[in-house]
Amino acid sequence: MSVAAPAPAASADPPSDPAVSPPRSRRWRAHLTLVVLALGLAVYVTSGLWRDPYRQVLSDNVGDQAWFEWLLGYGVYMLSHGADPYFTHLMNAPVGVNLAANTSITVYTVVFAPLTYLAGPQVTFVTILTLNLAVSAVAWYMFFLRWLAVRPFAAGLAGLFCGFAPGFVAHANGHLNWSAGWVAPFVLWRVMKLREEGRWLRNGLLLGLSLAIGFSIAPEGLFYVAIASAVFIGVWSLARPVRDEAKAAFRTVVKALGVAATIAGALLAYPLYMHFAGPQTFSGTGFNQRFFVEDLAAYLSFPSRSIAALLGLGTELGPNRTEETSFFGVPLILFMIVAFRILWTRAEPGRRATLRAVGVTGLVFLVFSWGPRLNWMDAELPLPLPYAALAHLPLFDSALPLRFALALVGVFGILLALLLDQLPRFPRNQKIALSASLALSLTLIFPLPVRVQQRSAEPAFIANGTWQQYVTDNGVLTALPFALNVHADGQRWQAYTMARGGAQFRIPDGYFLGPMKHGVQGRKEMGQIGAPPRATDWLFTRAALYGYVPRLTNADREQARADLAYWGVEAIFLADEITGSDHKILFREAVLTTAIQLFGQPERVDDVLLWRIRPGVDPVSR
Template sequence: MPKKNDFLVAAASIALACWVTSGFLVDPNGRASLVNSGDQALFEWLLSYGAYAVTHGADPLFTHLLNVPDGVNLAVNTSITVYSVVLSPLTMWLGAPVTFLIILTFNLAATAFAWYWLFNRFLGASPVAAALGGLFCGFAPAMISHANAHLNWTAQWLVPLIIAEVIQLYRGARWLSHGLILGALVAACFSIAAEALFFSALALAVFSIFWVLAKRPPIGNVLKGLAAAAAVAALFLAYPLWLHFAGPQRYHGTGFDPRVHNEDLAAYGVWPERSIAGWLNLNTDLAPNPTEENSFFGLPLLFLVIIAFVLLWKRTEVKGLALTAGLFIVLSLGPELKLFGKHTGIWMPEALLSKMPIFNAALPSRLALVVAPIFGLLLAWLFDSVSRKRLWIPAFALALIPLLPLPILTRDREPVPHFITSGHWQSYVTENGVIAPIPLPNDLVPDGQRWQAYAFAHQGHTFRIPSGFFLGPGGPDGTGRIGPTPRPTAELLESVAKTGVVPHLTFADRARAREDLAYWNVEIVLLADTVNGAHWDPNQPALLKATTDLLGPPTRVDDMWLWQITPS
């Protein structure tokens, strides 16, 4: 029967995942996330660059093709190297948007199934209860929120696999084989979602310390297995870790304000936007942005989980789970308590951690992601303990039905211009020459990075671009920032794109533009007929006028406006 149960849960997981990503399924190349197309463009670029690195023998973790002339340290970005390398044939065959969609759908389905598998095989839940808990974990509000283009945070299927190996070590299984598997899983998780690995390690450490103090189990096998895992992980991660902590273009912290990206205490009791409750307008907007609804469980579920803790409290592991969940809930609230969108001035313990290395690179709100699997396990155990009492069915229905997910919202996006897809650009640029898309690509206007991603995946050679969407140095107090510190011309053109206002341009503006183009070693400047924005619609006519005022009349080539830059 386990095989039949596994098949049914896998089918349900895949069906729900396809439902959530259905907005992309209709046309992967022509659809983009409505609320997070910038991150989608970044992950598609990373997938395409991985294919380029495989076929050209390039460094998969550092590139000078983006952010000319300084380059980008991908080890300090969400480089998803395992995905980009392993799936490079698929990317070269069908394109990065299709690979992106397959990974996103797989992440959701695999996460749900992996938690079901862990709950059923290792944590004593019946198949039905484990399915209930696993499906909740895989499609929890935070997972649906991060499904708005986050291929890293939705890849939580690795976490239950890591936990299973640790459990095997505690149970006295062969420490060497399980240690080696654990090390490989840790390396893979670091490659795909380093922040999630850090949170998982913290949660496992908190629970393990409690468990060892409470039960005093023999831990020699665990320590030997962890040592083997550390050796394997170090072998795979030596270069990535060096780049991360000592390589060029590194940074510390994130540059994001932890008082903004902390969880609102009230958010634990309200419903998320993309859910049945949200569809009924019962949701509350308490997240810093639509991709960060990291708790949003709703009061009925919170009450049900509290009841589960009370009824199951005699079990030692439940006490450990309560400690772990409580700690992460408190830390997710950031350095200052926020309630219903207002800062209260009340100091919170996370303030002690926010300046520490590694901790300062984590957004406090995301610590709430640890809580959902704990709640999922409690729901599974509670279901098993009360399954013969039909009076509990309405309680589970009231808690879970409002959280049923809706498809993530998508919108149309312009195709990559024919000038790029046809390879016509190669007639105007030397090998690895620099093209400056207008406006300069970043998280708000990512088109130029999408053009480069197409060339990575489908053409024999590529071009370099200034700027780009990535994390690098240049933030306050040595922290990171999105993209490079902008040069005057980049700032000018982004302002024109956003406002539609073309200022009076002087000789000094034109001189600075020439200086910036020389700094980037630009050979041609390109402007498409339509410019996509991640959060607002760029004004293409204003961009055409401003660029013409700066550089002179353009040439119409294929479906683009082109300015050739003569070296000074």
């Protein structure tokens, strides 16, 4: 999600020792070492899930893990049933969910479908999460090695920093899209190749394919890459030392971009239509853009999962632990300011053009991450910022401002790679001071493994297929409480049945993004988290989260009958164990008491309590 320098001679310093190229065997040893380190760190960060992927869940983001496990299960169902990859009726019955308007990670769901079928979405989820972190570090390493022409050590340390920066470790709490930090260097590599003379067709084709892949995994991240590329190229091209070089490459780049747009447009025509104009689309998101902003002080703070936090230096300035998108700490921020100054004073004019473009790009994303109003120490100040003018524009209205801070990871990675490459030539005292400062800065933000907690196992009622005796094929079945991000059991249990590729049931509700209202023609509704709540599902959410059980009346039962008829529910079940988020205990007895008041006494089937529902009949009267 950042940019790096193109590699022409006029715009970049030469390699540190251009006369000596390391032997091929030494280069491969460097590559292999980096891969092993990256994979080891990734397994370390996700180790809590690996210990028991079936019973452990990310405690800081139960809902998003359930969502991505659901998508992985849907990938098997999609391939085995020929289902639409961008719209489904299996969730949010009876109206369905627009998957294109959510994060559908289509490439992942298809590529990893065999693993999902054999081992379940739980194993596939932690596998992808681990590979995302490791491959991100490797991708940045290769990007720095090739386009900055730095030593392997400099590229390797900078790559590891980018792959395991605080913001991406935070997003490892459930986000298979945002933890895919490799998308940025993967796409940027193709962008920087556009200027090659005589290869505009090939490079345009490959960029178009890269854009299609990137969109299918992290569309919001791809949007940031596009902005970063435009800012960087625009600023770099206007610099006097490289202006003629930029003019010479202009026609080649334009032709390549035309090819890329054609290829990407053809591959993404349907998902883009579904995203912007398909059924169940919406405007904005279910998240407040004034809340999900980066606090200025957060850049100077340390993340909750870091060595600094163990020393009592962590803070809670993020909206949640998944969105700690900066949190570099004072030492690293100061180090990067000094690094930029040192690189600037030592750079040739062509390299200064690159540094200027990198600096401006970083500054733009820094300001964007602050959102519409400046925040300091958890307080919003009456100071409007440029993002206020962008917040209602298409695409910007669906972005969360604080995530723009992730682009600073790439900017810092570039500065780090360049400085480390030149460090051996610095005076001894300066070399020692910079090395010690960097070691302190990186040690303080060294990641801790993501937090996990126990989750309820899949009931035998679901695992053994007993549910099929009580629900017609593609009928509606719901667990209690109804699936939502803070109690997502019903959604992930449905995911496990989809992963088996056989008969399937639908569920009401679910954790997804959708419009606030259904059935409105001619205009888009604002987005929100989940389905528009009805009285009955809210009763169970309130009981599960707060233990609140009101004395229900016949009017409540009449409303329940109407709600069940709307959803088309055929059966309802309550498992012996239900899971909340962030180590919160759900009040199962309150859920049971509420259900008995509404539906009458249940029957015991396998390891669940079951209520059979006949459409149009008040269940409690049976």
